[in-house]
Amino acid sequence: MTQDEPTQPIVPSTPPPRMPPPSWVPPTVQSPPHQWAPPPPPPAPRHVVPRGRVPGWIWPLVCGLALVVGIAGGAIGGLVYEQVRDDGSGTVLSGLAGVDTVTEAPLPDDNGSIEAVAARLLPSTVQISAEYQGQKGGATGSGFVLDRQGHVITNNHVVEDADSDDGPIEVVDEDGNRYDAEVVGRSAVYDLAVLSVPDARGLVPAALGSSQALRVGEGVVAIGSPLGLSSTVTAGIVSALHRPVTTGSTGDDSSYINAVQTDAAINPGNSGGPLVNLRGQVVGVNSAIATTGGTASGESGNIGVGFAIPIEQVRITADQILRTGKAEYPVIGAKVKTGSQVDGDGAEIDSVLPDTPAEDAGLEKGDVIVEVDGDRVTDGIALIVAIRAHQPGEQVDFTVLRDGDQRTITLTLGSETG
Known part of the structure; x- marks a missing residue:
């Protein structure tokens, strides 16, 4: 600084005075509640499972598994009941098919022991x-x-x-x-x-x-x-x-x-x-x-x-x-002679019962049956055995001698229990 320059006093700066607050403030305008809602959160990515929720694809799977388990349980329960009833009778609903039998030969074909x-x-x-x-x-x-x-x-x-x-x-x-x-x-x-x-x-x-x-x-x-x-x-x-x-x-x-x-x-x-x-x-x-x-x-x-x-x-x-619990056997509804009366030439019909397969087919008293389905019949016992080799409901051909003539009579076997 030189002598010919005038000196200036240093005056500290002061902040500007504060303005008094306005005496009137306009009221805040708010929207009615029904016209305002907070913005929705952004959707979660599809590969992220929100906590506390089960994916929708789970429910069909659960229902399917429940259905399979139910069917399997019912099948197993039905199989158990099918095998042997619980009523103590020992019967089986499906007969021999419902029990464990053995058919395979335990010994070889050439066994001689x-x-x-x-x-x-x-x-x-x-x-x-x-x-x-x-x-x-x-x-x-x-x-x-x-x-x-x-x-x-x-x-x-x-x-x-x-x-x-x-x-x-x-x-x-x-x-x-x-x-x-x-x-x-x-x-x-x-x-x-x-x-x-x-x-x-x-x-x-x-x-x-x-x-x-x-x-x-x-x-x-x-x-x-x-x-x-x-x-x-x-x-x-x-x-x-x-x-x-x-x-x-x-x-x-x-x-x-x-x-x-x-x-x-x-x-x-x-x-x-x-x-x-x-x-x-x-x-x-x-x-x-x-x-x-x-x-x-x-x-x-x-x-x-x-x-x-x-x-x-x-x-x-x-x-x-x-x-x-019962067994059926086939019948024709006619009585035949057995014992000392037979002569080996066939089975003679002794009587025909009414409303029976024998009557319906036209068998008569005195007819002599000599064949059943082509197999020779020698007497009454042979006829009974031949009939019982069939099952009720089967159709059987009888070769019959009547008045010296031979004819074939077809009848459907009836059934009785015993």
Whole structure:
């Protein structure tokens, strides 16, 4: 700074004075509530699931799974009920199709060992003891395990008296274990019965074979409890096939069978036990023996002529009994002569009942039936057996001799229960 420049005093700056607030402020204008809303939040990205919410695609999946589970549960429940009803009757809604049977042969085709057959079948064969009229062991026979549900096959004549008097029935296995049994159903006509043994479900079912595949001279084994001697095995051959016999007393036409004849030793107590081929399959149910006075279900001993119900008939009757507790058999509604009157030239009609298939088809008293579906008929017993080889509702052709003329009469078989 030079001397000729005037000096200026330094004056501190002061802030401008504050203006007083205005005495009047215009009011704030607000929109009515219905005309204003806060702005919506931005939408969430599609790949992000908002917390606390379930994606919409989950519900169809849950419903579908619930439907599948419901159907599966219903099917399983239905299957359980289908197998064996809970009413204690032992019946099965779908018959043999609803139980676990065995058909595969346990032994090879070339097996020739009786020992091997016995080893396979003895665990499946049981002794049956029935009590009636206050006496235990009043009826003693044999049987075999049909399936894994605890059903046992035996003869009707083994259990019919105990069943009619509601007597207890016991089944004894190879090891001597005893189980209570009850009759599911029985057929006097075919001399068969099905027992239910719920506590014996662990027993091994016997394999079911075919009697139609048998040949005369083929080896067979009979297993049972003859004279009360359990787990007895005898062996022999097939002596004849399609042998019409009765399992009742002589002249009793209530039970005729188209039997497999064998010379394997069969004695009282063998009734109901299995007749087995050398592959270890049941081909028949031992039911009767020949005596010097005729054929009987078992009063005297073996003379080398025994008879078994073919397994095919056992399957049919067991299936019916398992379904309903009863068995049906075919009838024509006519009576035929049996016994000493026959001469081997056919079955003579003794009478025709009204409103029956025989009357509807035109059969008459005195007609002689010589063939059924082309198979020769020699007498009344052969005719009964031939008819019972069919099922109710089937159409059958009868070749009939009437007044020296031969004609064919077709009729539809009726049915009865028994």
